[in-house]
Every structure is written in structure tokens, then in C-alpha cells.
Amino acid sequence: MAREKLDTEVRQEQILEAALDVVSRKGMKGLNLGAVARRVGLVPSALYRHFDNKDGIIDALLGLIESRLLGNVAAVRHETKDPLLALELLLRRHVRLIRENAGIPRVVFSEEVYGANSQRKAQVYELLQKYLGHVAGFFGEAQQDGLVRTDLSPDELSVMFLGLVQPAAILWHVSDGGFDVTRQAEKAWRVFSEAIRNGECGTPETEEFALAVKEN
Amino acid sequence: MAREKLDTEVRQEQILEAALDVVSRKGMKGLNLGAVARRVGLVPSALYRHFDNKDGIIDALLGLIESRLLGNVAAVRHETKDPLLALELLLRRHVRLIRENAGIPRVVFSEEVYGANSQRKAQVYELLQKYLGHVAGFFGEAQQDGLVRTDLSPDELSVMFLGLVQPAAILWHVSDGGFDVTRQAEKAWRVFSEAIRNGECGTPETEEFALAVKEN
DNA sequence: CTCCTTTGTGAATCTCTATTCACATTATAC
DNA sequence: GTATAATGTGAATAGAGATTCACAAAGGAG
Incomplete structure (x- = not known):
């Protein structure tokens, strides 16, 4: 061979x-x-x-996944200064990442990567916390800039952010690719970002956004 | 024995x-x-x-889960006529259900109940579709009653609804019960239900956005 | 009570997969 | 080139878990 x-x-x-x-x-x-x-x-x-063994492979796999997720965070940091736009771009990258690597959510959310292995569980928790921490960071910035309402904590917002893709990703997978994750995530983001924007009513989209979309 | x-x-x-x-x-x-x-x-x-065999047990288990999920739907139907209130109650029941039966999301979203078994995959898909169908039904009613904005389809709304709990549930599990799902779900619902309500803050659609998305 | 069906048991089998080991082969340092 | 370490191979081992089977015991029908 x-x-x-x-x-x-x-x-x-x-x-x-x-x-x-x-x-x-x-x-x-x-x-x-x-x-x-x-x-x-x-x-x-x-x-x-x-x-060393299969467990070692899975551990390293989690490391690989972590680096990809955090890589996306680093990338959008360089793409814009606007925290809300950064989140939007991150969402889009996230969708692309899991579309191209359907294994990522399966590993992280398998709910059985660990099972008995509580060390692994802690490792996954840490990974999620790290990613969500960055997301929360963007929300925090956005709040300081007066872009986002402050009656919700960055942490809470970050979890909601995760909710914009996750169910869609699952449907996409279970439907054998029939479900349109991208579209659903975009719509969800639209609703969500309007909802959390500071001010009486949702502010119209920024023009920057249209530009950012194209280069993608 | x-x-x-x-x-x-x-x-x-x-x-x-x-x-x-x-x-x-x-x-x-x-x-x-x-x-x-x-x-x-x-x-x-x-x-x-x-x-018959282990597979038969898993099949039946999915049936049990389906009946519990649909049972919640039936229950809230009897509790109120207001579709938005029904959804709120359903969300609460859903949280309670998975808190008491952490195995439910693990079975449905295990992403490995199937694996090779594509028949099982289709079965899970059908189950999700059925549940989401009912949720979408509530949204449809709410829209007809003029309670909810109509620029989002009931189907899309139903997926977003699912997103209100799912990530929280995962964090709850991975954190060994440390994460407060109930609280997170309540907050998410508040934001979400405000956002989709028809009314004063009827935000105008930005057509550019929809166009930009399609190219992707 | 007796027969027969249903349900429960323990041992045996079978498959799948992780893991080890002795040996072969390639790369690299000298 | 040769020695040595690193890498690859195939066979063997081992353990877990699903499944089968012959037998035992319980419960109901008559």
C-alpha cells in the first residue's frame, strides 16, 4: 500500500x-x-x-476543531471593526464551516464523545466557552458602542447567537442537505439583530454589509 | 433475579x-x-x-419521544387559545421535558442514531418535521390573527423557535447542569417574541439584503 | 391438576474493533 | 555506504457487546 x-x-x-x-x-x-x-x-x-490511541485522536480532533472555530473569530476581527458586522460575518463563516465539515457539529455535540469520559466533557465545555466568550466579546463591544441594548448580558446574547444556526444545521443534516441552512441563518440573523439593536425601533441595515457580502 | x-x-x-x-x-x-x-x-x-433487536428498541424509543413531544403540543392546545401564549407554554414544557429526560435530545440529535442507517435518519427527520409543523401552525394562526409579522414564514419561525432552547440545552448538559437553561430560554423567548410581534416597530425590509443573500 | 404458551435464564457464539508485537522497510545522520 | 531511528505491515490478542439457543419456570385455559 x-x-x-x-x-x-x-x-x-x-x-x-x-x-x-x-x-x-x-x-x-x-x-x-x-x-x-x-x-x-x-x-x-x-x-x-x-x-497514543483512539482517544488521543479524538482529543486532537477537538483541538483541530477549536483552531478552526477560533480561526474564524480571528479572521472576522481583521475584516471589520464594527462588532455587529463582525458577528454577521462570523455567522456566515460558521455556516460555511459546518456545511463543508459536517463532522464538526457531530463531534462537538455528539453528546457521546464523552458519555462516561467526563474529562472530555469538560474539554468540550471549555471549547464552547472559549468560542462563546469571543462572541460575547463582540456583543460587549457593541453594547459599549451603544449599538445593542444593554438589558441582556453578552453571555446571554452569545448563547442566542449560537441558536441562530444550530437547529438549522441539524435539519440540514437530517434532511440530507435538503434544508437551506444558509437562508435560515440569514433570516434568523436579520430578526435577531433587529431585535437587539439599541433604540426604539430597528435601525435599517448598514451599507457596509452589502459590500462585505459580495467579497464573500 | x-x-x-x-x-x-x-x-x-x-x-x-x-x-x-x-x-x-x-x-x-x-x-x-x-x-x-x-x-x-x-x-x-x-x-x-x-x-426484535436493539434497532427495534431504538425505533420504539423514537416513538416514545415523539409521543412526549406531541403530547406537549396537545396539552398547550387545551391550555389557551392564544397562539403566542401557547408557544410560550410549549417552550416551557419543552425545557422541563428535556431537563427531566436529558436523553431525549441525545437520541434525536445524536447524529449517530443513524450514521449509516438512513432509514432511521428519515424517521428522525419526520419526527422533527411533525413537531415543527405544529409549531409552525401556531405561528400561522398568530399571523392570521395579526399578532405576528408576516414577512417570515411559519416554517422559518418554527426553526427559530427551536433555536431558543437547543443551544442552551447543550450547554446545560455539557456543563453538568451548571448552566441555567430555563432562564436562558425565558430571555430568548422575550427577545424573540418581541421581535416577531406585529406592531409599532414594523421594520421595513431592506431588499438589498435579500438580494445579496441569494447570490451566495 | 395438567397442558401449553409466554417469559426468563445462562452459556455459547459471532462479529467488530482497539491494541500489541515482532518484523520489514524507508529515511536520515554520520 | 552503514548505522540508527522512525515509520509501515500483518498477524495475533483481547474485550465488549449483540444475538442465538436449549432449557427452566410461571401463569392462564381447559
């Missing part, structure tokens, strides 16, 4: 990529070392040259 | 109850016949007297 030998760092990346891919199509239950190894072009036992 | 024999109907209920319980604490991965049987006070092989 694979005659050529590659550095363990390269293999580790390949393995994680493969694992995420397997999860995307077979779910966490279908994540077995045989499938992963085949996809990399190796034999199952070879995986142990690069990871 | 269990010397007494019970009718298969009784056992079926006990088994499903036990299965849901196991899922609640161990996740879908921890759902094995041994654990279920122990909880019922039987031996694993005895389960085959009441179900």
Missing part, C-alpha cells in the same frame, strides 16, 4: 483530516480506526505510530 | 424507560443491552422476548 514514509506531523494532520471526514459521513459511531487508516492509505496499526 | 413474569407490553414500557434513562446518563454510546436489562431487572437475552 503506502510504501512511502512521512513525518509524523504530516501523518497526524492526514489522520485528523481523515477522521473528521469519516465522522462527517458516518457519525461518531462510524469512527473506527480501520476506516481512518484506509482513508489515509495506511494500515490500522500504523496509526499508533502517530497517536 | 426476576422470578416474576410480566406481560410483554409492560416490559416494553419498562425497557424503553430504562433505555431512555441509560441514554440520559451515558449517552447513545453507553446504550448497551446489558445496561438496559440490568436496569429493568432482567438478563440481556430476555430483551429479545419483547423486541
